[in-house]
Amino acid sequence: MNIFNPYLEVIKKAVDRDPKYTNRFFSNMPDEDYDLSYIQKLRSELPNLEKLNESVQLAKGLGTPSITSLPRLGNHPDFAHLKSSRNTEKHWIISAFVDVQKSTQLHNRFTLATVALITEGIVKASIFAVNLCGGYVHRIQGDGLMVYFGGKNIEKGQATKDALKAFSMISYFVKNDLKEYFELNSIRDIYTRTGIDLGHNNQVLWMYSGLGDSGEVTTCSLHTSLAPKMQATATSNGIVVGQHILNQLSSSDKYFNQKSKPIWDYEDGRFYNHYDFNWERYLVDNDFAAQNLNGDILLNIGDYSISNDPINLVPIAKINKPYLNFR
Amino acid sequence: MNSILKKDVNEFINRYYKFRVIDYNRNGCVLIEGYISIVDVNGDIWSANYKVQIAIPVSNYPNVTPAVKEISTKIERNWDYHISEEGICCLAIPHKLLVAERRGINFTQFYQEFIYPFFTNHQHKLRTGKYANGEFEHHEKGILQFYSEELKTKDLTFTQKIIQAAIGKLKIGNNDKCPICNANKFKKCCKPKANKILRYGLKRLRDDLEIVNIELTKES
């Protein structure tokens, strides 16, 4: 079983039922004329907190502490004490941005309600992956997330690995599970882009920004600002990371490709570089995914081989007919 | 290292992330090491993770047969699993490997045709107790079985004559009435069969003829 299936199923239903899509060769009807009441029901089928826990347990094994309440947005729990105060605090953090890019084709084919539901499905799947890997969703935009990894009870190196794992899983979901289904329906061009960067203790200032209660505990940091700039340079389903991220990994060369132009000029002769992250290699190398005969990648989180049916081995296994010539 | 080999090896390790080159020249071979995980056609992942070393001979590439050594000992060292004590895997009947070698291999394709199916079939055997497509008997008996399947015959004398025709020991004109089956012009009946087995190469055919001859003497 694939941990993203509950999200994929809802998106499939939305596509299958979209009246504009099923009617696409005949009609120019405006969205308002279609009966879209089913969309609300589908939205409620996207996994809620209970399902989130189920999936987390499946993926991490039984005995995993369950998420009793999703932490409220906008107040990283380790810095929530800054809420409504003027105090500030310096502490390292990994900032990440992910968004869902949609082609105009998608808008032309489907009613807006369906496009919104597809986006919501991807965003919720992303929230799930971030929570599964120990990250904190700071803000939800319509088609994207701002996420923090790190805090006061975790090592930088571990938080870095967690962040890379979470966004690799998200990219995988959109590039593989979702794309496979969309391509069956000749829909192209829906993908995510991600930017991730790490700011060290002296580079990140935590503070409360806003009026009274309607504000958020947020970071002021060059590296929080660079993450969305990196995101903008990412390819389809690409992840771009800053130099500080790669410095946290012991064996990094095989996963990262330096971009030709630095992302930041300190104007003192120093530059800050950013890198394309080969998340597919990362997933496989760290056993979060496996590769089939052709090298295609399959997520290996929450998978149980006991229930596998050997009949599915046969088409590959029968290519081999064993013989022995040792003496 | 020749440029085709370099290109093929790079293509392979850029596609299968769990593999890396550990030596560009170990005893005349490029030595690759990595892990094979088995994913079935339903996309389900099987728990086995085989660690292997693959030696690709440098000279003569692409006309070579890579050798595979299973070093994780996930395969029991027992002839019934077609593996040697040291973990050398018997990937296929030599004839199939010879055809690939003589035609010239592309390493990625070799991996997909011989290496990955070998390990997939091991999973199948572990789960069901048998190989998906049966197996050849060991040693000479397996060779005889192979010819019987390839030539679709149970008649050993027929096999003997086809091999003789293939290596030129039995000279038959294209338009002669076929002395092997007595049915047709040679080019229309048995010549295509002789040509088919000629792909294994003369040396192999001479060895096989010997095996067939010995078996025929035993029978008579």
Ligand SMILES: [Zn+2]
């Ligand atoms: Zn004939």
